[in-house]
Amino acid sequence: xxxxxxxxALTVLAGAPFVGGTQVSPRVxxxxxxxxxxxxxxxxxxxxxxxxxxxxxxxxxxxxxxQAVFRNPxxxxxxxxxxSGASLGAAVAIHSRLVFSIAGIPAVTWLAFAxxxxxxxxxxxxxxxxRGFSSxxxxxxxxxxxxxxxxxxxLLQYLSDFTQTFLMLRWVMGGLDxxxxxxxxxxxxxxxxxxxLVILYLTHDLNLLATGEELAxxxxxxxxxxxxxxxxxxxxxxxxxxxxxxxxxxxGLMVPHICRLLVGPDHRWxxxxxxxFGGAFLILCDTLARTVRFPTELPVGILTALLGGPFxxxxxxxxxxxxxxx
Amino acid sequence: xxxxxxxxxxxxIRDFSFRIEKKEILxxxxxxxxxxxxxxxxxxxxxxxxxLLKCLDRIYTGGKGEIRVFGRPLExxxxxxxxxxxxxxxxxxGRIFPFTVAQFVLMGRYPYFSPFCSxxxxxxxxxxxxxxxxxxxxxxxxRLDTLSGGERQKVYIAAALAQGAEVLLLDEPTTFLDYRHQxxxxxxxxxxxxxxxxxxxxxxHDVNRAATDSHRIVALRQGLVVFCGQPKxxxxxxxxxxxxxxxxxxxxxxxxxxxxxxxxxxxxxEP
Numbered sequence: 001x002x003x004x005x006x007x008x009a010l011t012v013l014a015g016a017p018f019v020g021g022t023q024v025s026p027r028v029x030x031x032x033x034x035x036x037x038x039x040x041x042x043x044x045x046x047x048x049x050x051x052x053x054x055x056x057x058x059x060x061x062x063x064x065x066x067q068a069v070f071r072n073p074x075x076x077x078x079x080x081x082x083x084s085g086a087s088l089g090a091a092v093a094i095h096s097r098l099v100f101s102i103a104g105i106p107a108v109t110w111l112a113f114a115x116x117x118x119x120x121x122x123x124x125x126x127x128x129x130x131r132g133f134s135s136x137x138x139x140x141x142x143x144x145x146x147x148x149x150x151x152x153x154x155l156l157q158y159l160s161d162f163t164q165t166f167l168m169l170r171w172v173m174g175g176l177d178x179x180x181x182x183x184x185x186x187x188x189x190x191x192x193x194x195x196x197l198v199i200l201y202l203t204h205d206l207n208l209l210a211t212g213e214e215l216a217x218x219x220x221x222x223x224x225x226x227x228x229x230x231x232x233x234x235x236x237x238x239x240x241x242x243x244x245x246x247x248x249x250x251x252g253l254m255v256p257h258i259c260r261l262l263v264g265p266d267h268r269w270x271x272x273x274x275x276x277f278g279g280a281f282l283i284l285c286d287t288l289a290r291t292v293r294f295p296t297e298l299p300v301g302i303l304t305a306l307l308g309g310p311f312x313x314x315x316x317x318x319x320x321x322x323x324x325x326x
Numbered sequence: 327x328x329x330x331x332x333x334x335x336x337x338x339i340r341d342f343s344f345r346i347e348k349k350e351i352l353x354x355x356x357x358x359x360x361x362x363x364x365x366x367x368x369x370x371x372x373x374x375x376x377x378l379l380k381c382l383d384r385i386y387t388g389g390k391g392e393i394r395v396f397g398r399p400l401e402x403x404x405x406x407x408x409x410x411x412x413x414x415x416x417x418x419x420g421r422i423f424p425f426t427v428a429q430f431v432l433m434g435r436y437p438y439f440s441p442f443c444s445x446x447x448x449x450x451x452x453x454x455x456x457x458x459x460x461x462x463x464x465x466x467x468x469r470l471d472t473l474s475g476g477e478r479q480k481v482y483i484a485a486a487l488a489q490g491a492e493v494l495l496l497d498e499p500t501t502f503l504d505y506r507h508q509x510x511x512x513x514x515x516x517x518x519x520x521x522x523x524x525x526x527x528x529x530x531h532d533v534n535r536a537a538t539d540s541h542r543i544v545a546l547r548q549g550l551v552v553f554c555g556q557p558k559x560x561x562x563x564x565x566x567x568x569x570x571x572x573x574x575x576x577x578x579x580x581x582x583x584x585x586x587x588x589x590x591x592x593x594x595x596e597p
Contacts, residue, residue: 068423071423201441202441203441204433204436204439204441207425207429207433208433208436210423210425211423211425211430211433212416214380214385214414214416215414215416217383217384217385217405218383218385218409218412218413218414218416219409219413219433219434219436219437219489220405220406220407220408220409220410220436220437221405221436222404222405264426264429265423265424265425265429266425266429
């Protein structure tokens, strides 16, 4: 199954750059007679497809980890307010025109990361203080934090000038169209790779956390430490992705669930499956988004939300039959 | 009924107190669990039995006093090392990830896993042994959420066994089970104790069972140890009344002659 998924992801990764409003055939790879098409391929399509893969992977893996730690099928970067936190952080950076960079990573990403951490700490604290992780409390806390951050974001937009407002608004819709250069990929790549490695390192811990914190402790998991490391890794990935692409919703919800149906709940298999499928999934969505209304294009965040909304409702309605009985 | 426990202590608890928020759950608890022993902990609801078990496995941390596990202070263990000495079977929990039985039992091997490595031969053998011993090998591929309460309890015990610890802590292992499953779990625990030499600490509400199954019984009431001794010593109306705050009717067992608790007959229906 994993091999099939890997094959699927590779096919998508290799095929997507050649699909689009302008016809670019694979011949461009070795035949440089049309420099325009060469540019489209190397400067626009390929960076964008790579970015879509990274973003999809980062969001999907984070969703998977949140679902295990919160023991809740509805936990995702989006529903937990982590995406809004990261958005706010990035918007603050845009608004105040911060342009410093630390360790080669720009201010927008750092602030998005900080926002993501803040959101997860708030939601976790709120859910925790009400004892247990019932869906109700967690979703409520996530929505509350989300609204709070969104309203600050609106305030920021109100205070900004016209160009900045447009930039923020367009970016909040979630899209990949502003990725044109390789250096943005280099901003995100280390974060997603590091986050994925951490999660891959903790697959056994994720399995045990999914059975409950007490049982995990009894089996030898250092629960507090594992959770802090996981939250940190997820915030890193979500922050990095959101800083470049905006909050692309529902990838973290749909992908892990589809993968659970394909390979089962064991995180040793689920993690690589989610990793592969998350990337491929977002590439497909993005390819659709940029071709369906050519020559203009749809923000991919709107497309994933259109797919994800009904999916979310379906999960909510049938979840009593599954692993969340509370 | 069982072989005598050795004199060596597996767990020593000395003057241990524990509070959750401001409420004192355990107050100056002291007793020891000896290696190879089957010890039952009884007492009314809210006496602190479950809390005590969770403190022994560091699910709850903190508290005043001292707990030693195989001679070493509890706080000096890394959680993984502790898991190699003590395993825990929780009270039935309704909320379960849809793992299969085999996957779940394998997770008991966590203290022996290292990241990125595949499952070792030793892990597989431990899992197979644990499933054979508990008689769950036939539904290894079924999902946990499709099992009955009794089957699930066996799976939890199997996972704890796969952990390879000498001490097994159980929180009300038979409370929600029917008679047949109660007997099966009881036989299983007795076998583990006598044949595999496991040290068993079980919280239970069934004093009759505790008296026939265990070497010693500890009774808690409002966080205090109010009884610690042989089963035959607890089976006296005034001792039980002191523990539970209600009156008891005892009759000799037809086969063993040891006293057992029988239900009171409601007033008026006595002949």
